[in-house]
Amino acid sequence: MRDVVAEFKRPVMLYSIGKDSSVLLHLAIKAFYPAKIPFPLLHVDTTWKFREMISFRDATAKRLGLDLIVHVNKDGSARGINPIKSGSALHTQVMKTDALKHALDLHGFDAAFGGARRDEERSRAKERILSFRSAGHVWDPRNQRPELWSLFNTRIRQGETMRVFAMSNWTELEVWEYIMIEKIPVVPLYFAKRRPIVHRNGAMIMVDDERLPLNCDETPEMRMIRFRTLGCYPLSGAIESDATTIEDIVAEMQTATVSERQGRLIDTDEAASMEKKKREGYF
């Protein structure tokens, strides 16, 4: 992180409000202490995030005095793009990928920190820590720079950018253990509670607001659930759980039999879909 701040003109941290972002933010605070974090945070808001995520985001920004930029693809909202009618693929493309690229261009950011980890998904396992994007934010897996030791090549030309995955070598369990040790605040949705859900495509979807259209045979039922991964609420599957504390979550993780991205509906659109999205500029 300090290398990136020393070598780039205008870095930014992509803040997704999730647990990885919380840890990343905490690491940044520690890395630059006693100075304040020398870059702004950017949240790409699809307008379909859980309400508790947004209130957590705003409370965090206020508590820590962060320079937070919230970016919404206004064009996409105006065209009525949403995850239910437009489908998850189009929604993600317009409201996340396009919105992110637009926000990076708008502010002229040349390096963007993200909390992605190599253990999350197959195409991420080969991701670099400093991931090079040519002008237009294109990721070419064949044209990435070898990374030896911890010597990073930070040189880019005008218009080119770098994505920086500072937590590449962390695992999901390590993230939770770190949250526990450092007492890092996270969105309450990670803890089990009775919440209203419906079953869709084999996943439990929480009815977070009235925008979720219910089929005539659907009645929200109250279940003891929590989320392992957070995104747009109609695309995030919950798991049944009794874990109400971080200690419970760590214990649950140690015996987990499914991976965290299983709850992510966007990953299963098509085979190797993450790699496709990444080539197009998704984080």
Next chain:
Amino acid sequence: MFTKPTMEPDPARTKDQLRFITCGSVDDGKSTLIGRLLHDSKMIYRDQIMALERDSIKYGSTGDNIDFALLVDGLEAEREQGITIDVAYRFFTTPRRSFMVADTPGHEQYTRNMATGASQAQLAIILIDARKGVMVQTRRHSFICALLGIRHIVLAVNKIDLVAYDKECFDRIARDYMAFAAGLGFTSIVPIPISARYGDNVVDRSARANWYRGPCLLEYLESIDIQSGTASQAFRFPVQWVNRPNPDFRGYAGTVASGRISAGDEIIVATSGRTTRVKRIVTHGGDLVGAEAGDAVTITLEDEIDIGRGDILSRPDDQPKVADQFAAYVIWMDEEPLAPGRNYILRIGSQTISGSIAEIQHRIDVNTCEHLAAGMVSLNEIAFCNVATTMPAVFDAYDVNRKTGSFIVIDRYTNRTAGAGMIAVPLRQTANIARQALSVDRRQRAALKNQKPCVIWFTGLSGAGKSAIANLVDQKLFAMSRHTMLLDGDNLRHGLSADLGFSEADRVENIRRVGEVAKLMADSGLIVICSFISPTRAERDRVRILVGKDEFIEVFVDTPIEECARRDPKGLYSKAKSGNIKNFTGIDACYEAPETPDIHLRTMEQTLEHSARAVVDLLISRSILDG
């Protein structure tokens, strides 16, 4: 015992982590082995197994069985080709240890990927097909592992099922390998007979190879003592970033590369020879009494001495080397071959220095370890070279310290990472003549003159008006009772640089000398005015780094080339056009305009007098002059 009042919890260190790589030829079954390790140690989740079963039908090469390799091979294109083409990192944890596995390809042309994976690893699993024995690739992989400083080897004799679990076969391969590897300096070599496909001796002991008495693979990986010992080595702290949130705090942020340090300990800055003591070791969780290898901290010092990104703090009695020439092993990773003499950017720790491979001593045939004569080094080749840098670098030998002895080579035109190097020995140690720390420092010298020193650097085309404006600035400062000195390109060519011509190398050397002289003058408290075409950003940047960016003021005298040629005060343009002068900037050599000069003077729009006044105004606004 070394104690800390507060711990800096780093998850990679809370549980002992082993980083290893797997190497083998294309069909030796590396990916299958990793998939098997993950699967048998229950690290594969149910949904991943389901995806695996789906994929095995589509891409798999194992018939009805699950093809574990598919779990590890990440990218679409290579899945279709059935070859791993890059380095993939996998993570798994057992109750005893956590592991990071670099899956590196064994395919002929991918030496660079293996070197990348090996640079992160403490141990290597070298796979051998039991039917084939020690092959050329086995030698290559072992040599690269040794070169990159891996000291522990597991020799996994795979597909033991295909030789009917034959003990003789296993013993012969182990003997062959030991004989070959004796000269490579490994600390331990452990041969294990396995079948990745059927799981023999991977996680569970094999009933079919019951003659084997040693540990199975996972058991061994969990128990091997990787005494990295970095905390007991010499203290090295490469400064990553200067933390200056307010005028009262100046800290140096970085991660301790090796050794340990405590508040109150004496430290030295290798490049300047300055010493002081550690005042505080600052972290977000509170000050520490001491820090050791791996700790990310911010150090403050008793005295304010000049330290920047790239400096290395050490103890005075055990310093790193400082030299502008050293010998190193270089692995080439770029399509465009390494050309001796060409200028590259070297990243050594947090130092960014320009330099070149001055000479290729020999190339090494990785299959036979033979030394070959070479005029250049191509992709995937390894050579032993003499490296020359434009300013002294701080480093250790790689076999002493992997963190401070490694570097990468960056192509300055494409920005690609073109090579990786491991330093062997310094060739010309400027620091063998230990730098004499002066007892009257530059601050005091400047204070005596009652002024702030700086270097005002005029750059622009020949005939742009640099010398004329520089002269006017000099006169104005003199009139303000400032102590100045004017260095002019043409004048220096008559004395200090009389031995230099106008080739690229000579021009670079000329600017290097000017930069050194300007720095000495600034150190003595003078305001130094320099007027040089200095056409490349790289050479101006070198002077900026040498002088320090806070005291370097770049003045771009911007006059269109047509106007310069029209003025042609020295008749040079007409000579250049007629071919009588070679390498003339603007005609047959290019000029790289500054991207962000401190001041940009457009001489077509303002008079010389206005330009000179603008420079003086800038000095006032920067508080170098007090108006």
